[in-house]
Amino acid sequence: MSASSSPATSGTSGIPHLDVDPFAMNFFADPYPTHELLREAGPVVYLDKWNVYGVARYAEVHAVLNDPATFCSSRGVGLSDFKKETPWRPPSLILEADPPAHTRTRAVLSKVLSPTVMKQVRGRFAAAAEQRVDMLLEQRSFDAITDLAEAYPLSIFPDALGLKPDGREHLIPYASVVFNAFGPPNQLRQEAIERSAPHQAYVTEQCQRENLAPGGFGACIHARADEGEITAAEAPLLVRSLLSAGLDTTVNGIGAAVYCLARFPDQWQRLRDDLTLARNAFEEAVRFESPVQTFFRTTTREVELSGATIGEAEKVLMFLAAANRDPRRWDKPDSYDITRRTSGHVGFGSGIHMCVGQLVARLEGEVMLTALARRIARIEITGEPNRRFNNTLRGFDSLPVTITPA
Amino acid sequence: MPAITFIHPDGKSDRIETSDGESAMQAATRHGLDGILAECGGNAMCATCHVYVDAGWLARLPAIGDNEDALLDGTADARLPNSRLSCQIMITPELDGLVLRLPERQV
Ligand code: HEM
Ligand code: FES
Numbered sequence: 001m002s003a004s005s006s007p008a009t010s011g012t013s014g015i016p017h018l019d020v021d022p023f024a025m026n027f028f029a030d031p032y033p034t035h036e037l038l039r040e041a042g043p044v045v046y047l048d049k050w051n052v053y054g055v056a057r058y059a060e061v062h063a064v065l066n067d068p069a070t071f072c073s074s075r076g077v078g079l080s081d082f083k084k085e086t087p088w089r090p091p092s093l094i095l096e097a098d099p100p101a102h103t104r105t106r107a108v109l110s111k112v113l114s115p116t117v118m119k120q121v122r123g124r125f126a127a128a129a130e131q132r133v134d135m136l137l138e139q140r141s142f143d144a145i146t147d148l149a150e151a152y153p154l155s156i157f158p159d160a161l162g163l164k165p166d167g168r169e170h171l172i173p174y175a176s177v178v179f180n181a182f183g184p185p186n187q188l189r190q191e192a193i194e195r196s197a198p199h200q201a202y203v204t205e206q207c208q209r210e211n212l213a214p215g216g217f218g219a220c221i222h223a224r225a226d227e228g229e230i231t232a233a234e235a236p237l238l239v240r241s242l243l244s245a246g247l248d249t250t251v252n253g254i255g256a257a258v259y260c261l262a263r264f265p266d267q268w269q270r271l272r273d274d275l276t277l278a279r280n281a282f283e284e285a286v287r288f289e290s291p292v293q294t295f296f297r298t299t300t301r302e303v304e305l306s307g308a309t310i311g312e313a314e315k316v317l318m319f320l321a322a323a324n325r326d327p328r329r330w331d332k333p334d335s336y337d338i339t340r341r342t343s344g345h346v347g348f349g350s351g352i353h354m355c356v357g358q359l360v361a362r363l364e365g366e367v368m369l370t371a372l373a374r375r376i377a378r379i380e381i382t383g384e385p386n387r388r389f390n391n392t393l394r395g396f397d398s399l400p401v402t403i404t405p406a
Numbered sequence: 407m408p409a410i411t412f413i414h415p416d417g418k419s420d421r422i423e424t425s426d427g428e429s430a431m432q433a434a435t436r437h438g439l440d441g442i443l444a445e446c447g448g449n450a451m452c453a454t455c456h457v458y459v460d461a462g463w464l465a466r467l468p469a470i471g472d473n474e475d476a477l478l479d480g481t482a483d484a485r486l487p488n489s490r491l492s493c494q495i496m497i498t499p500e501l502d503g504l505v506l507r508l509p510e511r512q513v
Contacts, residue, residue, distance in 0.1 A: 106471045107473070115480025279513060283445075314408055343435055354449050362445070 162216020183391025
């Protein structure tokens, strides 16, 4: 890959061809110059490495996300086209579905993860965040990923789902497979799938009704089958969606927020001065770092997008992270500003597939940042952060920090 | 194009021109209006686009859907008989002059 390659325009189409690989290790190490290259090359680009179209500007990413009839999800939201290749696991009934099938399953998860339900779990989530901060204050120096960004969601989300205590160590590895599998057939994807069998077996088992505690999100999904809103066979697969998408995403989201607030002490101070900014500080971290970097769509017909013609059955790669820092849309896109008007960012997607777990993510982020800011005067990064490379997720393996109590 | 008015809790009001086929929420966020958060972008998930519809207008709005009804139970500020989600109010020419009051808080 050469991020510096100048875009070559090919033939009649006028679509710039780029030879960048947005799934290569050196790209992950620093994606920003390539994001800029992709955005500036044109509204629609073609990536020769994987034979896909790409959109990296806000307007086009937003347009693709909001035209699900043309840019469908049922042929997979990774590189693999489900019409041509057998999916590595049975497709998701929500993420990898189009209306009208999607409308039905989406309604079920929307209800299970609604604002009313959030009000019920809020107290528990907030108390667990306070407890986590108690522990961190005793440690003073710790790894903000293992001890905070992972430990906190692990202390609440599996319980909220109603999972058994045994086997939870499979959850993060399973999610890592799922998000690697959206990528191209590179080493990350191949190795992830090769090692996935034990994690898949665990997840399949936990999605069954008898393994989910009453009152949890999982049991609530199964209860919808009793109401006839979904079939009994669909319920376990919808539980699987929460297991796939509900944990590692928030780990990376909280990790991103802590990383931002540690790096930008002026923003940390603003948050400490006004704790009501916690929710927006988390939201801005989701924009700024974009824990979910990319998703694909597949065209259902020939379509013209900002002057570029894309044929039928083509894969289109949406660079959510690049859209979230497009200077055409955002004022000072590269600064982390916790008072920014973040609404409209595509870190949770946009349109009909926009993250159905967004309220869970925001609740976790808000209560965690509130607890941290109330009791900690300073967070300092004390060692080199290590990136964790994944085809879709952006985050860290480790982030050593030291805190000073308030 | 129809114009609608948002009244803030402190009594100040903002009159906003809407565009074709827009919801009241979209018009508000497009103008950067404070008081409509719309975290979920109009997906009828977040209830952070809550408004109180001015008495005279209530009956002229399309009926509340089941989904909106359930969501309104989760609003941050009290649900009142005239509570609606602004992302579910599509602005039509008949709604020119609509008056919506903003709640104290959305989260
Ligand atoms: C910071 C944390 C999170 C981020 C950044 C994130 C990001 C996203 C994005 C970008 C999409 C759109 C996918 C598409 O358009 O193809 C999505 C969808 C989805 N998310 Fe999240 N997510 C997060 C947390 C969660 C949580 C906590 C849950 C579950 C409790 C969850 C469950 C889902 C599901 C089931 C979908 C599919 C929705 C649909 O297709 O209608 N996510 N998420
Ligand atoms: S914008 Fe989220 S419910 Fe209206």
